[in-house]
Amino acid sequence: MILSSHDRRLLLGPLNKNNAILVQILGICSALAVTAKMEPALVMGISVTAVTALSSVILSLLRDAIPTRVRIIVQLVVVSALVIIIDQLLKAFAYDVSKQLSVFVGLIITNCIIMGRIEAFALANKPWPSLLDGIGNGLGYAFILLIVAFFRELLGSGTLFGLPVIPGACYRWGYANNGLMILPPMALILVGIVIWIHRARNKDLIEP
Amino acid sequence: MKSLRAFLDKHKPAFEKGGKYHLFRSVFTGLDSFLYVPARTTRSGCAIRDAIDLKRTMSVVVLALLPALLFGIYNVGYQHARVTGEDVAFVQQFLYGLWRVLPMIIVSYVVGLSIEFAAAQLRGHEINEGFLVSGLLIPMVMPVTAPLWMIALSTAFAVIIGKEIFGGTGMNIWNPALLARAFFFFSYPSRVSGDTVWVAGLPDGLSCATPLAEAYQGTPITPGLETMFWGLIPGSIGETSTFCILLGATLLLITGIGSWKIMLSTVIGGAGMALLLQHALPADNPYSHVTVLQHLLAGGFAFGAVFMATDPVTAAQTGPGKWIYGLLIGIIAIVIRALNPGYPEGMMLAILLMNTFAPLIDWCVVQRNVTRRIKRGRVATRA
Numbered sequence: 001m002i003l004s005s006h007d008r009r010l011l012l013g014p015l016n017k018n019n020a021i022l023v024q025i026l027g028i029c030s031a032l033a034v035t036a037k038m039e040p041a042l043v044m045g046i047s048v049t050a051v052t053a054l055s056s057v058i059l060s061l062l063r064d065a066i067p068t069r070v071r072i073i074v075q076l077v078v079v080s081a082l083v084i085i086i087d088q089l090l091k092a093f094a095y096d097v098s099k100q101l102s103v104f105v106g107l108i109i110t111n112c113i114i115m116g117r118i119e120a121f122a123l124a125n126k127p128w129p130s131l132l133d134g135i136g137n138g139l140g141y142a143f144i145l146l147i148v149a150f151f152r153e154l155l156g157s158g159t160l161f162g163l164p165v166i167p168g169a170c171y172r173w174g175y176a177n178n179g180l181m182i183l184p185p186m187a188l189i190l191v192g193i194v195i196w197i198h199r200a201r202n203k204d205l206i207e208p
Numbered sequence: 209m210k211s212l213r214a215f216l217d218k219h220k221p222a223f224e225k226g227g228k229y230h231l232f233r234s235v236f237t238g239l240d241s242f243l244y245v246p247a248r249t250t251r252s253g254c255a256i257r258d259a260i261d262l263k264r265t266m267s268v269v270v271l272a273l274l275p276a277l278l279f280g281i282y283n284v285g286y287q288h289a290r291v292t293g294e295d296v297a298f299v300q301q302f303l304y305g306l307w308r309v310l311p312m313i314i315v316s317y318v319v320g321l322s323i324e325f326a327a328a329q330l331r332g333h334e335i336n337e338g339f340l341v342s343g344l345l346i347p348m349v350m351p352v353t354a355p356l357w358m359i360a361l362s363t364a365f366a367v368i369i370g371k372e373i374f375g376g377t378g379m380n381i382w383n384p385a386l387l388a389r390a391f392f393f394f395s396y397p398s399r400v401s402g403d404t405v406w407v408a409g410l411p412d413g414l415s416c417a418t419p420l421a422e423a424y425q426g427t428p429i430t431p432g433l434e435t436m437f438w439g440l441i442p443g444s445i446g447e448t449s450t451f452c453i454l455l456g457a458t459l460l461l462i463t464g465i466g467s468w469k470i471m472l473s474t475v476i477g478g479a480g481m482a483l484l485l486q487h488a489l490p491a492d493n494p495y496s497h498v499t500v501l502q503h504l505l506a507g508g509f510a511f512g513a514v515f516m517a518t519d520p521v522t523a524a525q526t527g528p529g530k531w532i533y534g535l536l537i538g539i540i541a542i543v544i545r546a547l548n549p550g551y552p553e554g555m556m557l558a559i560l561l562m563n564t565f566a567p568l569i570d571w572c573v574v575q576r577n578v579t580r581r582i583k584r585g586r587v588a589t590r591a
Contacts, residue, residue: 174355180395189369196373 005141009118010132018067020145021121021191024199025204031088031106031145038161040100041149043090045142047105049135050080052114056122063123083108093163113137135155148190156181211547216240234328238335260375265520266337268463272456273344273515278447279452281305284352287407288444303326308408309445314354315476320346321364327372338377339367345385345515348446349508349556350362351394351405358396362388382563383519384570386556393556401552406442418443418505420545426494427504436505447511450504466518469530477538478504485546495546512541512555514571523565528572533569537562 003011020026027048032093034044059066068201090098096106106112123129150166153159155178158166166175168189180186199206216239222228223236241263281536285301285308288294320339328335346363366388371380393400398498403415410416419441431441441450447453460466482503489496503509508516513565517523517537526532537558544554 174357176358176396176399177396179397180391183394 007129007132010129011136014133015143016140017202017205019140019144020113020116020137021141022195024116025140026116028110028188029193030104030107031133031141031148031191032184034101035149035152035187036151036156036182037100038146038149039096039204041145042101042142043094043097044104045138045145047086048113049088049137049138051079051086051108051111052117052138052141053131053134054082055079055114056117056130058099059118060122060125060127060130066123071123075115079114079118080109090170113141124165132143134175144191144194147194148187151190154189156186212243216243232329234333234335235325236281238328241334242337250472263337265465266340268459268465269341269496269515270344270426272459272466273341273348273446275452275455276446276449276511277344277348279439279449280348280447282407283439283448284308286440287416288409288521289481290428291407291410291414296318304408309347311356312350312352312354312359312445313344314357316346318345319360320367323367323372324376329375329427333376338371342366342384342388345446346388346491349385349389349444349511350410351400352445353405353410358392358399359388360573362392362395362401365391380521381567382560383516383522384561386560388517389556390560405426406444416442418552419502420552423498423502423506423545428497429506436502444508444511447508449480450510453510453514460514460518465528466522467520467523469527469532470518470523470534471513472530473534474517474538474577477535478509478513478582479538479540481539481542482505485542488568489546491568498546503545507545507553508555509541512559515553516559517562522566524566524571526568527567529569529573532573533562533566536565 014020017023019199021028021031030048039144055075055078059075061126062074062078082107086108087098090101090105117134121133125133153161154165158164158171158177216547220236220240221235228238229313247361282298282302282305284305285296285303286305287299288304288347289296290533291345317339322416324339325335327333335510343363347359350359366384370382370384370387371377374380403417403422404410406418407416417425419431420435420468432591435441437450439451441448457466457471461471472524481496484501486496486499498506519533537555540561541554541558544551548554
């Protein structure tokens with residue numbers, strides 16, 4: 001094993017018992033907005049992972065040089081610089097997806113997970129654990145986004161990553177795509193169901 | 209009947225703790241209390257057991273629904289005969305309707321009851337009669353052309369997400385039957401609106417609009433007031449005949465199960481808003497030509513006001529709260545009909561919206577009462 005058990009916990013914990021969406025209920029807004037299709041959900045997940053990881057490392061390196069009173073402004077400068085870079089990269093290399101995501105790429109700045117990890121972890125830890133923590137939380141977020149997007153795209157549009165997967169014969173027998181899946185309320189209900197299943201499997205997480 | 213009782217008594221031990229079929233005890237007790245009045249009495253605390261328990265309440269509502277249901281079944285056959293131009297007798301029209309509607313009722317009951325039974329088993333709860341009414345209401349608010357699997361899916365959604373998640377009968381925030389219709393409405397919009405969904409077996413190329421759809425498209429409403437009152441118009445299965453709904457309303461009011469405050473205030477709110485819009489809208493707006501009576505007779509207004517808004521679980525509980533709740537349902541339903549370009553009918557959305565706000569209304573009424581009584585107490589001590 002390359003990673004020590006402590007490091008592995010940092011990286012893999014957010015994928016299950018410390019998941020930002022399921023347990024801390026952070027980053028819900030974008031989880032509802034970009035999960036109608038798999039492709040934007042995947043791109044959004046990768047972008048957030050990159051921003052969380054890089055901003056955690058940079059701010060962890062700067063952590064002794066930042067005066068506590070102005071730390072939020074410094075964090076915002078770093079995060080927004082990274083988000084602008086991501087936005088430009090998407091516009092240059094994945095223009096269609098960038099169009100679909102529209103303002104939500106810019107709104108990564110306000111994603112609670114990023115600021116949350118910086119405040120709660122990166123400012124008090126060394127760069128290497130901060131990097132692992134950032135990657136882990138970003139992946140945990142991307143994982144839930146992909147689960148929700150899988151069901152929404154499959155049942156709502158009958159496709160996955162834009163490719164039709166439900167055979168045409170089903171439609172001729174009377175199957176129809178579910179329009180509610182495309183609408184944001186169903187994303188909220190699906191996130192709720194995922195949280196329900198997760199709590200049922202991890203009974204220690206159930207709130208009294 | 210004696211033999212049935214004896215049969216139940218004979219098999220009872222197997223379902224009790226330690227028995228062979230202990231896992232299915234709530235199915236057994238559910239069946240037992242469905243067939244016979246339970247001999248149980250309250251053991252602890254100070255409680256009053258009314259003769260009118262959940263089972264009796266639900267049976268009365270089912271009875272009240274019967275006129276509208278039977279008429280709806282006949283109307284399905286009547287509309288079918290009308291568009292196809294067949295000249296068939298009354299009995300045949302009724303049988304055709306039965307052939308179309310009965311499967312919908314069976315699907316709704318089978319799906320809903322199996323989920324309720326399963327949920328009760330999992331939780332160790334007793335089965336109760338809460339779904340008896342919802343299971344009948346669901347097909348009655350659907351268009352007759354709704355495919356059975358869509359009804360099954362909508363029912364499952366309403367029972368799981370709308371009811372069981374919140375803790376089962378009596379704990380739900382929204383009316384389950386309307387939630388099923390809302391799911392159907394937003395999931396498969398082309399199956400629940402438009403000109404081709406309201407009449408069973410409509411020949412290709414023909415269309416048949418409901419009165420509300422006509423108003424929505426800006427054409428004058430063709431059926432006369434009398435036809436709309438008796439109900440020989442296209443529409444969802446149970447909603448067309450205002451006369452039969454009034455029969456049901458009478459039973460609900462006599463037995464005291466439906467709240468007259470909610471029914472009356474809903475009609476007042478709807479009539480007031482309809483009157484206002486009729487005069488306030490510019491003459492080129494089609495809804496300025498729809499009269500108050502047409503608004504009250506068309507679509508699901510009467511059905512919603514009598515059977516949906518008065519649902520004792522999801523409606524407001526306090527007296528003044530019921531008035532506010534009903535008035536707002538009437539007003540919002542007509543506003544959605546006339547001012548929202550998206551949907552021709554607004555009763556479903558109005559009731560679901562007010563279901564959401566009912567606890568808040570009750571809370572305000574209770575708080576107002578509390579402050580008033582505190583003030584009265586202060587005045588008394590000062591004097």
